[in-house]
Amino acid sequence: MPPRSVSKTPSQDLEAGINQLATVGRLLEHPALARVYVYACYYGPATRPQIKEALAIPKTTVYDHVETLEALGIVTLEGDRPVEVTAEPLQITTDGIVVTPTILHAVALQEVDEDVSYFVERYGVGKVAAAVRQAGLHYAGQITQRMVADPLDIPTGEAISIVLALRPALAVGQEYDPHFDVIFPDIAGDIEFETDLDVAAPLPNSES
Structure with missing residues (x-):
């Protein structure tokens, strides 16, 4: 028996919308974070060393920003050695x-x-x-x-x-x-x- 699709409730839609607004606000307030997101969005999947080299920023900064973006739910990490960073275009x-x-x-x-x-x-x-x-x-x-x-x-x-x-x-x-x-x-x-x-x-x- 196929799984039954579950539609979101209005409250869940509101929660998701507010969370996305908060995420976008975070990116607008932190241009360095937005820069890593945009790179992953446009040129990913990309490894963290590739991001470091392309954007000419320190390794620790790349790792910190990627960790933050993952916590915000707008990038995903896949694979193992090297881990690849991907991002979906926000709207x-x-x-x-x-x-x-x-x-x-x-x-x-x-x-x-x-x-x-x-x-x-x-x-x-x-x-x-x-x-x-x-x-x-x-x-x-x-x-x-x-x-x-x-x-x-x-x-x-x-x-x-x-x-x-x-x-x-x-x-x-x-x-x-x-x-x-x-x-x-x-x-x-x-x-x-x-x-x-x-x-x-x-x-x-x-x-x-």
């Missing part, structure tokens, strides 16, 4: 708020990009997410870099800098984020770049 869509690996990658860029770091320090991660959307409109050919400034309510120079800095997150996300069109439901296929970015390369190379 949060509620009340106009959208978070996918592309958004998490954009936030994680502050670990390696001074322009993104400055932008986050000045405006916060919410503004980065808004900038991702505006950058997508620009790379889809719908607005100029200068036109990004008004909806974000930031100086023109900062708008130009953040649009350029977010190119790697959009380029890699377009290739590897299965939820990319959730952020850009009307223009995902129109986004393109004048110069090629090596989206198959580890994140530090694609972020340079």
